[in-house]
Amino acid sequence: MLSIFGKTRRGYCDRVDRRDFLHIGGMALGGLGLSELLRAESRSAGGRSHKALINVFLPGGPPHQDFWDLKLDAPAEIRGEFQPIKTNVPGLDICEVFPRLATVMDKCVVIRSVVGATGGHDAYQCMTGRPLNPAPAGGWPAGGAWVSKLQGAVNKSIPPHLSLCYKTDHGPWGYDGDGGFLGIAHSPFKLVGGRNETSKRENMTLQGITLDRLQDRRSLLTSFDQIRRQLDSSGRMAGIDDFTQQAIGILTSSELADAIDISKEDPETIARYGKGETGFRDDGAPKMTENFLIARRLVEAGARVVSLNFSRWDHHGQNFQAVRQDAPLLDRATTALIEDLYLRGLDKDVTVVVWGEFGRTPKINPSAGRDHWPQVSTALLAGGGMRTGQVIGATNRLGEYATERPVSFQEIWATIYRNLGFDLRAVREFDLRGRPQYLVDEGVQPLREVV
Numbered sequence: 001m002l003s004i005f006g007k008t009r010r011g012y013c014d015r016v017d018r019r020d021f022l023h024i025g026g027m028a029l030g031g032l033g034l035s036e037l038l039r040a041e042s043r044s045a046g047g048r049s050h051k052a053l054i055n056v057f058l059p060g061g062p063p064h065q066d067f068w069d070l071k072l073d074a075p076a077e078i079r080g081e082f083q084p085i086k087t088n089v090p091g092l093d094i095c096e097v098f099p100r101l102a103t104v105m106d107k108c109v110v111i112r113s114v115v116g117a118t119g120g121h122d123a124y125q126c127m128t129g130r131p132l133n134p135a136p137a138g139g140w141p142a143g144g145a146w147v148s149k150l151q152g153a154v155n156k157s158i159p160p161h162l163s164l165c166y167k168t169d170h171g172p173w174g175y176d177g178d179g180g181f182l183g184i185a186h187s188p189f190k191l192v193g194g195r196n197e198t199s200k201r202e203n204m205t206l207q208g209i210t211l212d213r214l215q216d217r218r219s220l221l222t223s224f225d226q227i228r229r230q231l232d233s234s235g236r237m238a239g240i241d242d243f244t245q246q247a248i249g250i251l252t253s254s255e256l257a258d259a260i261d262i263s264k265e266d267p268e269t270i271a272r273y274g275k276g277e278t279g280f281r282d283d284g285a286p287k288m289t290e291n292f293l294i295a296r297r298l299v300e301a302g303a304r305v306v307s308l309n310f311s312r313w314d315h316h317g318q319n320f321q322a323v324r325q326d327a328p329l330l331d332r333a334t335t336a337l338i339e340d341l342y343l344r345g346l347d348k349d350v351t352v353v354v355w356g357e358f359g360r361t362p363k364i365n366p367s368a369g370r371d372h373w374p375q376v377s378t379a380l381l382a383g384g385g386m387r388t389g390q391v392i393g394a395t396n397r398l399g400e401y402a403t404e405r406p407v408s409f410q411e412i413w414a415t416i417y418r419n420l421g422f423d424l425r426a427v428r429e430f431d432l433r434g435r436p437q438y439l440v441d442e443g444v445q446p447l448r449e450v451v
Contacts, residue, residue: 050154051384051420052299053143054337055307056292056354057123057165058330059285060314063360063370064378065399066323068094069112071362074398078362081320089389097327100335101380106389107338107347109381109450113393113402116409117358119374121314123165126355127177127307129413129440135180137432142177143413144305145186146439147420149179150427155302157255162298163188164308166285176307181431188307191260259301260294269293272336274329285309287326289333296340299350304420313356317367330354338382351384351419353412362399375401379412384419386450407447414439415446 065071070084070093084093087105094102094110101108118131125131130140141149144161153160165176179186262270276288287310295306310330315322334354341347359377360370376395382388394404414424417439424444428436 050302050304050349052303052350053147053305053416053420054292054295054299054350054352055126055143055305056334056352057126057307057309058311058313058354058356059123059309060121060312060356061358061360061372061377062313062356063315063319063323064112064373064376064395065360065362066095066319066370067098067327068110068378068380069395069399070095071395071397071399074362077364078398080364082323092389092391095327097323098331100331104335104338104382107342107382109386109388109447110391111379111381111393111407111412112391112395113404113406114355114359114377114379114409114412115375115402115406117374117377119358119372122357123175123177123309124357125409126353126357127175128180129410136435136437138181139178141180141182141186142188143416144177144188144307145179145182146417146422146427147304148186149182149429150422151304151420153302154304155255158259158298158302159189160302160304161186161188162191162303162306164191164291164295164306166309176309181437182429188305255301259297259303262290262293262297265293265297269336269340272332272339274332274336276329276333285311287311287329289329289336292333292337293340296337296346296350299346300344315360315369316365316371317369319360319364319369321368334380341383347383348385349383351386351416352382353379353416354381355379355412359399379407381412381415381450384416386415386419388450390449392447392449405449408444410440410444411447414444415450418446418451 065078066080066082070082071079072084073079082095082097085096085099085102086093087102089105092105092110094105116131117125120132122132127142127144128140129143142161144163148159148161151160161177163176176188176190178184178188258264270290270293273293274289276286276290291308291310295308298306310333311326313322313326334352337352341350341352356377358372358374361373362370365371376399392405393402393407395401396403417424422439424439424446427439431437
């Protein structure tokens with residue numbers, strides 16, 4: 001596989017070891033070759049309008065009351081340390097740590113009443129819209145797997161379903177979706193993986209590239225060239241079928257290399273996204289603001305669904321200090337992404353969602369932290385041709401539960417599927433027991449406020 005290695009770290013509230021590296025592509029997708037993905041794509045009905053999704057997962061559970069649902073009327077032990085700031089939407093205030101987002105809130109939809117979280121430290125509901133259990137035979141497909149199966153590739157050199165999510169060997173919080181009962185051929189083409197995968201050292205490896213050198217164009221291209229030379233000299237291209245050759249073509253594609261090479265961007269654009277932190281802490285996902293830009297470039301190159309995770313928000317202690325440190329990076333990268341979609345005329349076609357697995361406790365604990373709170377959480381939507389500049393839902397004075405317009409994970413995914421061009425009831429696939437399954441449950445509809 002093509003791998004860009006990072007640094008080792010550990011720690012999360014579940015105390016699972018965390019190890020970093022970024023890998024580009026991979027001949028193995030859950031045990032099967034990329035050629036299987038290409039075979040499946042060749043059978044899919046392509047040629048549709050290139051709608052796309054950028055799914056930003058905030059692992060650990062971001063504090064809803066310290067993001068976009070401040071509770072100034074609550075007691076001090078609930079209210080917290082932050083103050084609200086006005087946005088360019090009258091009457092819509094958000095936390096002071098998001099000054100850039102405040103200037104583009106007319107292009108966003110804030111959902112303050114996300115309900116139905118199961119409470120586990122994982123991205124499963126954000127990637128599938130479903131709870132982990134119960135599940136059909138084969139498991140629920142990720143949203144990107146549905147898109148891969150039903151719409152196929154826009155560009156043969158760019159897989160339709162891509163992941164920039166940093167993933168540990170054991171922790172489910174780095175889950176970036178799989179093919180479920182649709183098959184692993186529709187699992188994401190992984191641009192990020194876990195240490196155990198690198199230990200195999202099989203296939204092709206980008207030599208000498210680490211996370212902090214990802215933006216070094218000369219090193220990156222040199223490594224790609226080295227892979228091509230090794231393939232040619234080893235004769236591995238001889239005697240393999242067309243799909244396998246195409247798989248290798250993707251892995252060594254100049255289009256894939258160009259999409260992740262942000263040095264091709266205008267320096268002013270790169271500066272708007274900001275410089276991420278490659279000197280990782282001992283827990284959480286990478287704080288790589290550059291990944292937001294890479295996601296946009298991948299979509300422009302032909303990707304239909306790109307997922308990424310950012311930082312770590314599981315702050316049982318020192319919550320406010322951590323949010324002050326990390327939120328400005330998220331603020332900058334998300335705002336730059338939204339601005340870019342509008343500047344490039346992609347706002348009607350590309351949907352962005354920013355969310356986590358659950359919210360945080362209203363009451364601040366003795367360690368100045370907030371604990372897990374699955375009763376309610378928050379999400380931010382942008383693009384997709386939606387009616388933006390509005391807030392959906394509300395919580396009570398203490399931020400404990402939804403009092404207006406509770407919104408489920410499936411409703412958000414129904415909205416995303418609608419933005420991607422799907423008729424929710426016209427799509428039917430069969431699980432491994434031959435039972436019909438749909439994109440969302442019967443009766444679930446896209447958010448009426450935005451469509």
